[in-house]
Amino acid sequence: MKRLLALLLMTLTMLVATNTLAANSTQTVGQVTDAVSLTTDVDFIITGTEPFATAGSVDIVNTEHAVVIFKSIKPSIVIKSFLGNVYINGEKAVNDVNCQVKMYAHGAIVFPYGKDFKPLTVYSEPDFKGESVNNFGLEHSGGFMNTLTEAKLNNRIRSFKLKRGYMVTFALGTGGWGYSRCFIADKEDLEVSTMPANMDSRISSYRLFKWQNAQKKGLASNTSAGANSALNSSWCYDWAEGNASLLPDTEWVPNHIYEDYPSAAICGSVTGSCHMKNNNEPRNTSDDHPQDLATILNNWQNLMRTGMRLCSPSSWDGSDYWNGTGFIKTFLDSVDTRGWRCDIVDAHCYWNSSNFANLQNYWWPSMKRPIWISEWIWGSSWGNNGCWGSGVTDSSILSTTKSILNTLNTAESVERYAYWNSESKGHIYEKGALTALGEYYAKMESGLGYREELQKIPNVVYVAPTGFTGTYSKDKRSYSMKWNDDNGDMCDSVVVERMMPGETQFTRIATLKPKDKTNKNGASYTYVDSLTVSGVYTYRAGTYPIGQKNARYSSPATVSVSYTEGDNTFQYGTVSTTNTEYVFSFFGTPFEEIPVVILGPVSYNNTSVPLCHHLHTLKKDYFQYRFFPWTLSSNQTMSKEDCASFAAIARGNGNFGGLRYEASQIEAAQMDENFFTNSYGKLKGDTAFIHFNQPFEPSDTPVVFVNVLTAREAYPLMWKVFDVTPEGFKIYLQREKGITSVFITENVNYLAIQRGTGCLPGNKRIDVGLAREAVGGIVARTVEFGDTFENPMIWGEPQTAKESKAAITRYVKLTPSSVSIRRSIDTSESSTTSSVREDFGWMVLSDGEVPESVPSPLSQEEKRPVRIEYYSIDGKLVRQPQSGLFIQRNIYADGTSKAFKKRL
Incomplete structure (x- = not known):
């Protein structure tokens, strides 16, 4: 034990430079027989029960440190009978005026402290x-x-x-x-x-x-002045907050019985004690309010706020064991892990006499805190042992309890104990009088309980910031972050770090001054960052512990934004994200009316997460979108970044440098009455035939791209486009087969565009093609473009519906000359494999001008245009071209076309 105490003292010295002044010298007398002046730093100790002779007095002249201690006389008796013999620097001592008379173990102490001290x-x-x-x-x-x-x-x-x-x-x-x-x-x-x-x-x-310099002994569950006075108990408690009415002889400790009664505020309002008992036997299922660890921990910080020394929840033999393991140990470990404060272990001991030594031998080494025994007696009535054992007499109860008291009084780790006098046997106070055991208890000097070297210094624990989230402002194009830091200002600095789109490392963008903790969640922080480029931004907050170089980091938060290029007719970009949260995409130039938005196939980085498109919101200046995993998929969580191209096109009919197009939301008037119709133009799982608002030329069968606009989040949607003609196309929506809820009709946008090559302002070319029976099954298949493109962006989807099962299209690899397409078949179907191949319509947007000449893969004899059109360089149709540089578009009998520059 001496080695243990030496280690504790060394630890204390390392943690804080504590200069406790050299303890006073001591001067001990049995009785004061004449006038004594205390001019030095001295504890003047009077041991007799008749402390003063007729001429005896003590004057505390050294009011900085000198004190008078009455070793065997209670404070109340000192005040009543002997304070007249004490002076404070020449003036008669008056309690709470120019001195304080308080308990000191079995006696009293007089401090020379005035009322305004x-x-x-x-x-x-x-x-x-x-x-x-x-x-x-x-x-x-x-x-x-x-x-x-x-x-x-x-x-x-x-x-x-x-x-x-x-x-x-x-x-x-x-x-x-x-x-x-x-x-x-x-x-x-x-x-x-x-x-x-x-x-x-x-x-x-x-x-x-x-x-209060209390001695160890006290009385449990009894705050009667008569009982406590007779037993000379230094402390007691009942089942409420208590008060200061028993001072200066007895300290009435408030008792926070369960969460939250009496409340932390009520118990904390007590001024007669600096301690608080807490949570009576919370794991005892027979008690009034059994409570679990989480419930207790949830309010513990509030108890800490009182500033009182806190007892742990009290032990119970059903959950706490002889060797210092069990619930209380788990609770203390939870507190220590959090860096919280619990100052005292509270034990209930209805034990055989030999087990009381376990407190010193096992509980203290395990729990590392001074121990209060707030309920104890020899044995238990429910165990038929101890006082209730066979043949036990009052004499044996007396002798055995004396032995237990000796164990407790000599156990350095036992700071206090309170005898449980509410059983049928083993009484120390009965019918208003002391029993034989009570007389022994009253006379016994149990000694000062508090030992500085045994006190638990709360662990210094640094934790990562929590609750790190962000909100994107579409108006300000900024990301507002907020988080909590439980460290408060117990750190050197708080930082915000960012990983920009395309980067792989975080960079610090802000260093914030640490704030005080103001609630149970810690200090609250906010930070706003401007987002200037498209892509995935990843943020995190960090806290640097005092004197350390490595931060504790929050979980990251990501936001995906995209800013378009193009004009008020055609704008484009890429949505990229690492999760299934919504992405905001903002148009560089707002459209005059709500446009049509078409998304290309999703990349295939998250191979086990089937990702569908979900266009949630579409406005004139932005749209809100996310990747929507299949509802019935076993994997819903993205772990890597995936992306998809998008195009926003002004509604109506027009051409892109020679390629005619129609961009529209399906209206009721377009729905052929021989197929599914809806008065709002909405679709669901039934086949509808959609007439184009302006039919294409008979030789110009377009490629059709579709997207569903819905704010509903019940399930992701897919679709089949097939039987495309110059007049229109067939379509129906799909969802996973295993979903049984009502199929709701939805708004559908589409882009129908001629095959061939066209151009866009800003040195962009646009190519549209159709690959016959090119994709299908669940393996990746390559679609060749027939040309080489610089920095291509891809859109594409099947134009046939040979496969009846719901499916999604992903691109595995995109090169300048081809794209590798993989389809995923609905996993809620009985079979998810298929060898059926679909025609695949594609559109590529790339850098560079339309070439001045386009070599045909066939000879002129084999492939001649059936119609020739001319366009200005900015894409406007010229019906009677004169001399100059134009874009010539050749239209062939098979519906394909080629565009190239030509000088006339």
Whole structure:
């Protein structure tokens, strides 16, 4: 045990430079027979029960440190009968006027402290230098700790002095939140010349208490003045918050029985004690309010805010064991892991006599805190042992209980114990009188219980920020982040880091000043960043622990945005994201009316997550979109970045440098009455034939691209486009077969565009083609473009519906000359394999001008145009071209076309 105490003392020295003044010298007398002046730092101890002879008196001249101790006389008797023989610097001692008379083990102590005494002085520099403040009293804020003001050195305390007979609790956050620690000056003044590193210049809350030098023994569940006085108990409790009415002889400890009664605020409002009992046998299912660990932990920070020394929940033999394991140990580990404060272990011991030694031998080494036994007696009635054992007499109860008391009094780790006098046997106080055991208990001197070297210093624990989320502002094109940091200002710095689109490493973009913890979730932070380029942005918040180079980081948050290129007729871009959250895409130039948005196949990086398109919102200046996994898929979570091209086209009919197109939302008037119709033009799982608003030329069968616009999130949607003609196309929507909810009709947008080559402003070319029986099954198949493109963007989907099962199209690889397409078949179908191949329509947007000549893969004899059209360089149809440079578009009998520059 001596080695253990030496280790504890070494630990204390390492954590904080504590200069407890050299303990007073002691002078002991049996009786004071003449006038004595105490001019030195002395504990003047009077051992007799008749402390003063007729001429005897004591004058405490050294009012800084000298005290008088009555070893065997209660404080109330000292005040009543002997304080007239005590003087404070020449003036007669009057309790609570120019002195304080308090308990001291089995007796009393007189401090030369007046009613306006200020026991705490704090300093703005180490070694008690700099600005000093001592305007602190015993006040509290609604039962909780007081928040320091700037005048009281908020976040500037670097050293302090505390007078003997007081306890101060400091917390780093406001209102008692955050890391907290109790400092106790029990036998001499406490002078801390250098604060612990984690508290230095970070303290924002305090609370002062009078410290009672109680002896170990007390009385459980009985606050009767008569019983406590007869038993000479230093402390007691009942099942409520208590009060100061039993002082100065007995400390009435508030009892927070369960969550949250009496409340933390009510218990914290008690000023007669600096301790709090908590959570009576929470794992005892036969008790009134059994509670689990999570419930207790949920309110524990609130209890810490009172500044009181906190007892653990009390033990119960059904959940706590002889070797210091069980629920209380689990609770303490949970507290220590969080860096919270629990100062005392509370044990209930209805044990055989030999088991009481386990507290010192097993509980203390396991739990590393002083122990209070708030209920104990020899044995238990429900166990038929101890006092209730066969043949046990009052005499044997007396002798065995004496032995137990000897064990407890000599156990250094046992700070207090309270005898349980409410059973049918083993009474110490009965019918208003002491029993034989009670007489022994009353006379016994159990000694001072508190030992500074056994106190638990709360662990310094640094945690990562939590709740890191962000919100994108489409108006400001900014990302507003918010998060909590449970460290409060117990850190060197708080940072925000960002990974830009295309980057693989985080970069610090902001360093924030640490804030005080203000609630159970910590300090709250916000930060706003502007998003200037398209792609996936990833953010995280970090906290740098004091003196450390590695931060604790929050979980990352990502936001995907895209900004378009193009004009008010055709705009394009790429949506990229690492999750299934919504992406905002903003048009560089707002459209005059809501456009049509078409999305290309999704890339195939998340191979096990089937991703569908979900166009949620479409406006004139932006759209909101996400990747929507199959509802019945076993994997719903993306782990990599995937992307898809998008195009926004002004509604109506027109041409892109020679390629005619129609962009529209399906209207009721377009729906052929021989197929499914809807008065709103909406579709569901039935086949509809959609007439183009303006039919294409008989030789110009277009390629059709489709997207569904819906705010519903019940299930992802797919579709089949087939039987495309110059007049229109057939279509029906699909979902996973295993979904049985009502199939709701939806709005559908489409782009129908001629095959061939065209151009767009900004040196862009657009190519549209159809690959016959090119994709199908569940293997990747390559579609050749027949040309080579620079920086291609891809759109594409089947133009036939030979495969009846719902499916999605993904692209595995995109090269300048080809795209590899893989289809995924609905996994809720009985079979997800198929060899059926579909015609695949594709559109590529690429950099570069339309070539001046287009070599035909066939000879002129084999392939001649059936019609020739001319367009200006900016894409306008020229019906009677004159001399100059034009785009010539050759249209062939098979519906294909080629465009190239030609000078006339």
